Amino acid sequence: MAGPLGGPRGGPRRRSGRRFRRVGQTDRAGRAGRAGRAGRPSRRGPLACDDVLLRMSTLFLRTLREDPVEAELPSHKLLLRAGYVRRVGPGIYSWMPLGMLAVRNVERVVREEMAAIGAQEVQFPALVPREVFERSGRWEDYGDALFRLKDRRDADYLLAPTHEELFTLLVKGEYSSYRDLPVSLFQIQTKYRDEARPRAGVLRAREFVMKDSYSFDVDDAGAERSYRAHRDAYERIFARLGFDYRIVSAVSGAMGGSASEELIAPTPSGEDTFVQCGNCDYAANAEAVEIAGPTRAGGDGPGPATSDSAPGPQRVLDTPGTPTIATLVERLNSMDLGRSFGAADTLKNLVVKTRAPGAADWELLVIGVPGDRDVDMKRVAGQLEPTEVAPAGPDDLAGHPGLVKGYIGPQRLSELGIRFVVDPLVTEGSAWVTGANEADRHALDVVRGRDFFPDGELGAVEVRDGDRCARCGGPLQIARGIELAHVFQLGRKYAEVFDLTVSGADGRPVTVTMGSYGVGITRAVAALAEQTHDDLGLRWPREISPADxxxxxxxxxxxxxxxxxxxxxxxxxxxxxxxxxxxxxxxxxxxxxxxxxxxxxxxxxxxxxxxxxxxxxxxxxxxxxxxxxxxxxxxxxxxxxxxxx
RNA sequence: CGGGGAGUGGCGCAGCGGUAGCGCACCUGCUUUGGGAGCAGGAGGUCGGGGGUUCGAAUCCCCCUUCCCCGACCA
CATH class of the missing domain: 3.40.50.800 (Anticodon-binding domain)
Known part of the structure; x- marks a missing residue:
């Protein structure tokens, strides 16, 4: 396959014997092997149609002059018009020759960089028996997003949305000593998720190609090295592919785990919201963002509703027919109280229910936030993980006469034995208008630390442009983007479930710790199209382009x-x-x-x-x-x- | 799951009671050849499905279904 410019086939030098390969050594050998003679990336991959002349006269291609109605985003329209993809069903696409070349190019770059950190490729079935997912609990947990099917004997199967279980089982079956570790394995395969609403063409499809890798280490330090190696490899991958990308802190979601970051391609049409600091390099997914407490009192900026003078004693007011913040504020301003009120002066108390892992019953939790703010349930859920959170319904409030919908206040919650947390924006000493826990009445000048004492703080508020960075206090900016990749430390969740242990140096079993690292391959093609197109059409960087x-x-x-x-x-x-x-x-x-x-x-x-x-x-x-x-x-x-x- | 919109040749659309049409694409011939060519000829559609109304239904009514967009949801 090597052409005049290509030199020897790129990729890492092969070494004999597993023990020489170490995840975490982002060895120069691997990187050097990738470069061709002219200092350019090697284009000689086993999958690239490098040596054949693509002739338009015979190429299987039909370009479209008009935009297909099904497409909304530029990348979607252009990939259809340029004959890269064709739609087969909702969230299901065929890739045509030019599109295939682009996909293969992304795969090639990913393979090269994976090889460079010593990760080894495997392939798993897409079709998986129910038992495997039952053991990890995901047969149920995954919900409707899981494609389930039956074989002729009526046995349950699924089309894998991701392969944690199989990776874990595979390693368990082969390895049993700490000497075998670390090891990183990866796959590039089609995955299936029955998205409630597929959209944006190939960007959010129900069948898509993803590269997924997992690292297996004996200890946390090793896991950290593996994580780092993958993170670095991902930076190289997306730089080579020509992406503008950001690395943002993330919550690990349903996977559990600790350290977690996403690589996001900023684009206005992206469906992920992330936040970046205008001052320092802090960036986070909107669900994982940390917001600093307020730095000043009053005003409508981020901050509590504390008035400048010391608050007076708590007073209870008759406020009939004011179950919402808007109606309350209107009523307050018509009451001749000697000051004016805004939504930010009120304390909104949202009732949710939580259930700890393994617990049978739900418990109530009240979350207090400034009235001009919405609660971001994803953010809350991310922090409470693995405890489940759900909005409390009328049934959940039924047994609590002290909780009057629309008039809930924090004053008596501890007496009632109901847990109460506030967003950090509700600072110690701040005064609020809040519910009086009886219908049609509110309380004025209710002060944290005097009239109520939360059980703790929980960042719950939906982040807003201009909120303050928790690191440096600078202004946070909200932006949209496409999630390209996710790296996170899975920890021991799957290893415990599947009892993946190895013998330690002392002969005793050690539970393996894992990391999980995904890249959306087909999504990357669309995301790059989204970032690089112009009025005339697609515009590819060389690494991904079907041709030079x-x-x-x-x-x-x-x-x-x-x-x-x-x-x-x-x-x-x-x-x-x-x-x-x-x-x-x-x-x-x-x-x-x-x-x-x-x-x-x-x-x-x-x-x-x-x-x-x-x-x-x-x-x-x-x-x-x-x-x-x-x-x-x-x-x-x-x-x-x-x-x- | 809630809201909105739409199903008519490969793609984009019109037609809205009287025998299915236009543009692009496609086929044949001639001309043309640096910015989505011209002329002539041609092929291609159970009008999403079922039921009903009618002498007659793409068109009116009922039911079903699919898709698209917004939201909810989403390693």
């Missing part, structure tokens, strides 16, 4: 085609991947339009310039065009291509 050069032959007679044919051959033998538009029946306009749509980073036109003995070379990124003599064009094009991202 899009060669267009156009003009009268045979000359452009014979010259094009020869140039294509030269470029190919110079090690470039060439998409050659040799269609005779298509007009120049069609060919140019397609060349812009398809997104290959370099467009070379063999046409009217032939009269002067030149071809036009156009950079799809900068739109810069230069004429180069046909004689020696291949070498010049190689040179230009090498300078591209």
């Amino acid at each position: 050069v899009h060669l267009v032959a156009t003009g009268k007679g045979e000359e452009p085609y014979t010259a094009g044919e020869q140039l294509a051959a030269e470029l190919l033998s110079a090690g470039l991947r060439v998409l050659y538009d040799d269609r005779r029946g298509s007009s120049a306009g069609v060919k140019f339009g397609d060349s812009e749509l398809l997104g290959v980073p370099l467009i070379v036109t063999v046409g009217r310039g032939l009269a002067k003995g030149v071809v036009e070379v156009r950079d799809r990124w900068s739109d810069e065009r230069v004429e180069v003599p046909l004689d020696g064009a291949a070498a010049e094009i190689v040179r230009i291509a090498a300078g591209q991202p």
Whole structure:
């Protein structure tokens, strides 16, 4: 497969014997092996169609002039129009040849970087017997998002949404000594999730390709090294693919575990909300964000409703018909109390119920937040994990006459034996208007630390643009993005469930600690399209592009085609991947339009310039065009291509 | 699951009681060849499904179903 430019096949040097491979050594050998002779990434992968000339005349491709109605996002429209994907059903897509090349390129980069940290590839079935998931509890826990099916004997199966169980079982079956560890395994496979609402084409599909890896270590220090190695590898992967990405703190969600970060591609159309500090480098998923307490009193900025003067004694007011913050504020302002009130002056108390793992019963929990704020249930759930949280319904409140919906206050909660926490925005000493725990009455000047004493603080408030960074106090900015990858320390959850232990140095069993690291492969293609497209079409960085050069032959007679044919051959033998538009029946306009749509980073036109003995070379990124003599064009094009991202 | 919208050739759409049409794409021929060509000819549709009303239904009524968008949800 190696071409003139490729040199030896990229990838890590093979070493004999597992014991020499160490996760965590991001060895230079692996990285160096990746580079081709010209200092460019090697394009010689076993899966890339590097050595064949892609001819538009025979390529299985039909571009669309109009946007399909099903598509909303630019990436979705363009991938359809450019003939990269076709929709088969909701959240189910076929990949056509050009799309496949892009997918394979992402996979190749991922494989190279995984190999570079010593991770080894495996393959698992997508079809998994129920028992496997029953043991981890996920047959139930995964809910409706799990595709379930039956075989002819009526036995239950599922289409795996991810493979923690199988990775764990596989290692358990093979390894039994601490000497075997660490080890990192990965797969690149199709996964299935019955999303409630698939959308945005391939970005959020029900069947998609994902690279998933798991690390297995004897101790936390090892787990930390494995985590670091994967995190570093991911940075290299997304940098090579040409992404603009951020690393943000995350909650590990249903997987459990501790350290957790996401790699996010910022884009306005992304469906993940994250937060970044305008001052320091703090960034977090909106659900995992930490917000500093308020730095000043009063006002409508982030801060409590404390008035500047010391609050007076608590007073109970008749406030009939004010079960909501809006109605309460209106009523207060019409009561001639000598001051005006805003939503931020009220304390809103939300009742939820929680259930500790293994517990049979739900327990009530009241969360107090400033009245102008909403509670972010995901954020709450993330902090309470693994305890479950759910909104309390009327049935849950039934046995508690002290909790009057719309008029709940924290004053008597401890007497009632109900747990109460506040958001840190409700500071010690701050005064609030809040429910009086009887219908149609509220209490004024209710002071934390005097009139009520929360059992603790819990960051519960929905983050808002301008909230203060918990690290440096700088202003937080909210942005949208697409989740590209997630790295987290799984800990011992699956190892315990499946009893994955190895003998320690002292001969006693040690439970293995795991890390989990995912990359959305097919999603990455769409996410990159979303980030890099322009008005004319797709625009790929070289690593992911189906070709290095899009060669267009156009003009009268045979000359452009014979010259094009020869140039294509030269470029190919110079090690470039060439998409050659040799269609005779298509007009120049069609060919140019397609060349812009398809997104290959370099467009070379063999046409009217032939009269002067030149071809036009156009950079799809900068739109810069230069004429180069046909004689020696291949070498010049190689040179230009090498300078591209 | 809640709200909104839509199912008519491959794609985008019109038609809204009287024998199914347009643009793009496709096929044949001639012309054309640096910005989505021209002329001529052609192929392709159980109008999402079922039931009803009617002399007659893509069109009106009922039921079902699918898809798209927003929200809820989502390693």
